[in-house]
Amino acid sequence: MALLTTITGRLSQAFLLLLVMSLIGFIGIHSVGNPVYNVVNIETATPEDIRRATELLGLDQPLWRQYVVFVQNLATGSFGTSYIYHLPAFDLVLSKLPATLELAVGAIVIATIAGTGLGLLAVTRPGTLIDRIVVTATVFALSVPSFWLSMMLILAGAVMTGWFPPGGRGSTVEVLGGDWSFLTADGLKHLVLPTLALAIPNVALIARLARAGTVEVKKTDFVRFCIAKGLSGRRILFRHALPNISLPIITIVGLQFGGMLAFAVVVETIFAWPGVGKLLIDSIQLLDRPVVMATLTFISIAFVALNALVDLLYAVLDPRVRISA
């Protein structure tokens, strides 16, 4: 069956991809520096300490052998133990997942809904004040570097008004083996600012895409025919224009969501949000190879899955699109 071949095809591709990814990660970390300097306390460690730590971590082995060991361990389901945290690397990544997920999901939902909403709102009133406000506001929203935006949100939402906490993750409840903060009032309060910081640029991006796309679609013959058919403006907008502009929007949503899962470092750092992105950057900086490898694996899987989903959505939306394996 086609579905089965598609899935197996994708899976084997994903497997290859992970292999390549792990090689890049491995060689990359190796080329950047020696992790052992971060493992020992460099201000006090003796050369002997360093040598012994190097041996114990297997860093004295040739790289290819280290890789073989890594793959062997992987076969038993282990990414190894973090050099820095001394926790199983993948568990460490998983433990950051709830925080990252709730932030990313919140932000992407807001971005998608508000973004398309604003974009369509602007496009229904071309040339009006609303349109201009949307265009200008989105341009500005996109022009603010994210650390500025985050800082401004903290200034406005926390320091000056005291409405929201300036950072941190609020109280959590354990559900399904993860600690979730969106289920508590305190947690929700903590979520507001970082979610906004992540969502705002994406609201703007999606609004611009939606607006630009719709402007284009509005000129097509089938929209003219829809008008001639007597369809209401709203119906044309939502049932005809929206599906026709949604391919790039869905793509962006998928990409940005993946990005939020993996690379929301700035926001996570400034809001002291314990997420995957921060863990990854820290681990890269500390050359904590097991964690880097585990995180990269998680991210690749997330991207492959997301992109497969997005590809599937293409086919749902556009019957002319052929899905390759």
Add this chain to the structure above:
Amino acid sequence: AAAQELRVATSYKLMTLDPHYSTLNENSSLLSHIYERLVYQDEHLNLQPGLATSWRRLSDTSWEFKLRENVRFHDGSPFTSDDVVYTIERIRNFLKPPSGGFQAYTKGIASVSAPDPLTVIIDTDGSQPTLPLSLSAIFIMHRDASGFATTEALNAGTALVGTGPYKFKSWRSGEILELTRNDDYWGDRPSWSEVKFRIVESPAARVAALSTGDVDIADFLPARDVEAIKQRGAKVESVPAARLNFLQFELAKEAAPGVTDKSGNTIPNPFRDQKVRQALSMAIDRGILVEKILSGFGTAAAQFFPNGLAGTSSNLTAQPPRYDEAKALLAEAGFPDGFKLVLNGPAGRYPGDGETLQAVAQSWARIGVSVQPVAVPFSVFNTKRGAGEYGVWYGGCSGESVDVCLEAVLASPDAESGAGALNYGQYRNPAFDEMLEKARALDVGPARDKALADVTDFVMKDQPIAPLYHFHHIFGYGERVGSYVMHPRGWTTAMQASPAAK
């Protein structure tokens, strides 16, 4: 009860709950709530009784520690000498690298014995006058009947019992540590019923958290934010850190990497000439570093620890730059037109590190030395420094006492003894080595301090490094905290904070 809760935003990551895993403050600072040491180093770096009430030297190679009575672990079991033996054994025999940092502190120990529940006898290899100081780094764990506790088990938070004033409640790596008061604590009743450390690595986020009253204490605040924080009503304390940041020179190689003449041709290593080193050190405007880059929260340095701390020399004080003199010295050394060099350093590891490189570049430009400052991530920096790819670089050293730094940075490198661990510049001065060794053999006390000061005087004349500054630890606290006692080692604990009077 809420009034007695202390909320702290700390930069300390607390990477593991194993107290013997890493010697970094990042771990030990927070764990000192749960675990205690035999000997405690106070804010003047003097040793005070901890779990040991007294200690004395039985012979040149033997120490006796008397333990405190009626101390109980969090699980109710009594603290005995057996636990000390267990702890030292765990460090020496059980833990494997990378958790090897603590082995340095037990290096000189030959054997440990427990003649009675409140006495510990430690025999050493040779004379170890600073053994109590070494032990001031070691947290005492409770003997586990089933064998040595693994790091994994400790991280799981199950077997986490110490004697400290606070008990473990919960922990999420890199995120949060929650503690509750240990009501059975042997010492003064802890001030706070609950303590919650939030790990906030971004300084701006710590500032924001403190400014909004989201936390009561925030550690390691950026100096430039102090004014604004004060305006928002928080109080700020600072203390010069027991550490030094300095510039270190490559001294062994014939040609120092990155050092060329003005037109880019390789030249013989100029740093091997003491005059050049002196000229370069002389031409650094340390005032700019401390006043501008560290916004006044720094002390211009001429030696390893801030003046006044044990083992420092009162003869050495930082001088304002003397460009003309420096230029003359350079000319004397054969570089009237100066030369070109790459000044390397880590980015964002120490307060003001990157900016310091640039400020030094500005200073040195005035004596004709053109500098290309290059800051890279710390791990890259370490790797390259270790590989000898640098000619002159920015480094840092800290320790329990001055001699630790003297030995690590300036002693001739010796893989066996571990001396010269930070002597990446390969500075070798046998006279100094000898003097240092002698000084270190002295018992803790004024004589030893004097000897160390003399050693420092002696070696700094040679200018093997160019000291820059001792940055200050800056902590801020809100209205619920009455006072906070700063510690030069930069510890962040609830014990240092006392509640504001109602």
Add this chain to the structure above:
Amino acid sequence: MTIENSEIPPLDVRNLTLQHHGASGTTTIVRDVSFVLGRGEVLGIIGESGAGKSTIGNAVIGLLGAGFEQSSGTVRVNGTAIETLTASKRHALRGRTIASIFQDHTSSLDPLMTVGAQLSETISTIFPDLPGTGVRQRALELLQRVGIPDPNGRYHSYPHQLSGGQRQRVVIAIALAGSPSIIVADEPTSALDATVQKQILRVLRGLVEETGLSLLLITHDMSVIAEIADSVLVMKDGEVIEHNATAALLDNPQNAYTRSLLSAVPRLRLSHEAPAIGQGGPDEEAAQCDEASEADGPVLVVENLSKTFGNHGLQALFGIGSATFALRNVSLQLRRGGVLGIVGESGSGKSTIGRILAGLETGSADKVVMNGRVCDVGSRGRSGGLLGRIQMVFQDPASSLNPRLTVAETLMECVRFTARTEHDRHPSRVTETVERLGLSKVLLTRYPHQLSGGQKQRVCIARALLAGPEIMIADEPTSALDVSVQAEILALLKQAVSERNLSMIFISHDLAVVQDICDAVCVMKDGRIEDYGASDFIFGRSDNPYTRHLINARPKIFTL
């Protein structure tokens, strides 16, 4: 023909002048056009391609494109001048009072929505009280009425899964959905074969007579005019040059252009003379070809070509839905320098044959030999040797032009990349060809959306001709052209065939045209070849019932 003359005519156009403002200045597209369309009346508009017919249609429903301006005149619908109405009032007329069938049927349909859904949404917008099942019921009924076979199955098809004629009928069905009192139909039957066309005309006529529908019918097809229009407006260069009752106009045209137009109407000759070439069925012809020398041998041999359309992406993925058999065991031959006509029912697979041969679609066949080379039709893609030697004029000219290239760019590209000699590459070839196709040079700088339907079609023909193919597949190449231009184009094609040794497959529903240009004809129905033989045989002696049925279905007036 009863004309109920009520006081207020449903559509009253007075002194309509339409201008277009562009960077190169203002051009008047339609000048001072007036007409009245009464209740139950059918007004035909014929005229030169590019005369402004579609533009008038757009003005009437108030959907002029960007840059157009109604600079003077009024359009009254049921007495109200629509210019004075607010946007929403005007919109309320659409679909209910006045419906429109756009010339460009393919791009009128939303590619991402099934045709059933598009039809149903129109119905439920106009009849909001109708329950869901009622809507569907009515939608299926409409599909049935416009002659879509298997309406239940087709309901769930996407536009790209339909044949050209089927799409056109869906558009007609949508226009009919709101039971409007006025319909502006722009070339509503251009893609339909005679039988289906007849059915559609019958439906329209029925509505006109029974419900008093007023029909503004823009067409090139004189037989349609003759069959259904009460009066006719003849346009040229944006002006009305003649306006008369149909019979009067056809019998006694006043204007020279009208006369030339009428004389250019191709007529089917049903003489029973002996065929000049080929004697009978395909076998005979094949035998003949086999004997012929290499040079005269068939340039194309197709044996047992079949095509089954799978489902679209998602259905294919989950393996649901049913397949469409578009072609079943089609065998045909194309003589070098010959023109093979393919006629037949709309949806019978004519275009599919063309697309497979052009390598745009896969199929399965026992043997396909082109130009002496065996081709693999099992895979999409272009076999190197044939690249550019086989050219296609697509059925839907509008969407087969790259919207971002000007006419000149499109044609120049074709010249540049197909030229074999330096001479071929010369830009003058483009202008020459364009002029021979009756297109003004001004159009060269335009983008496709700035052309009329017929102009686009001619650009497509120009593109195919400029490529200098050995085989050309022309899929309804003249459906949007007025008869006099059509005559010129046909002459041009014939010339190309005879002078350049071009071989052509000519797909058309216009039997007269087919008879005129083709030497062999193949009649298709339901993906099968029903009848196949020399042109004279098919039109003269074939006793295949479907062939006879097709021939007899032609509008009466021109069968004499």
Add this chain to the structure above:
Amino acid sequence: MTHQPSTTLKRRPSRRVCTPPNLILALFVAAAVAAPVLAPQNPYDPLQIFGWEASSPPGTIGSGGYHYLLGTDGLGRDIASCILYGLRISLMVSIVSALAAAAIGLTVGVTAAYFGKWVDAIIMRVVDLQLSLPTMLVALIAIVTLGPGVDRIILALIIVQWATYARVVRSVALSEAGKPYIDAARTMPLSNARIVLRHLLPNSIAPAITLLPIEIGHAVALEATLSFLGLGVPMDQPSLGSTVANGFQYLLTGQYWISLFPGFALFGLIAAINFAGEDIRRIWDPRNRSI
């Protein structure tokens, strides 16, 4: 969706290029080019900088005779001069990298959509791979293995950015590739490259054009972040991005000028680029081009 009266003259699509945002952008470019002439101080020359004048408020007259119009930063560099000099690097790094990334991404994305099947599969998996590689790691590897330098940063930014374009443009190209005009092109003896670049690409590019100015802004920010981590442009030759990133640390302090003015400059630059992008997108659509 409302329908404007078609009878009134439609506002003709504006072809003006001298819109205020474009003028501002032109000003930025001019300022960048003329920086050595305009700037009172060369912030890249350590001899012209006086560390003791660090963090001077706007308007201070410095010892070198400099008038610190916008104040000085924490190292004593004239902010106004830093902005002017920094603009050159930021503009070049961001625009070059964004354009190159766009060129690569667009070509690759359209190619994937056009050929489908295994070509698509391979390209898209490479895209997946690229997307899941963290910028930081790429930058680290590039800079550690190739050494520091503006060109390395541009390279790193290209590697990081192209995949986004590829995926976005592919989404449109997938449905565009099935349209008859592509079929028509396929029957011509055109090379695949030409069909992809001349026919498919221009028709699939619209969302990517929306994306481009955003990505340019993104590139400035990325470059700033990398510089902040010591992976960017040389620290003694700050780009606008790194000036902002450095100034960012002063945001909550009283020395507002160190963060505010470079921030405004960056903000204005990116906004101007974004507005200009809006124009490009409008002009790109042939339906907006009148004859």
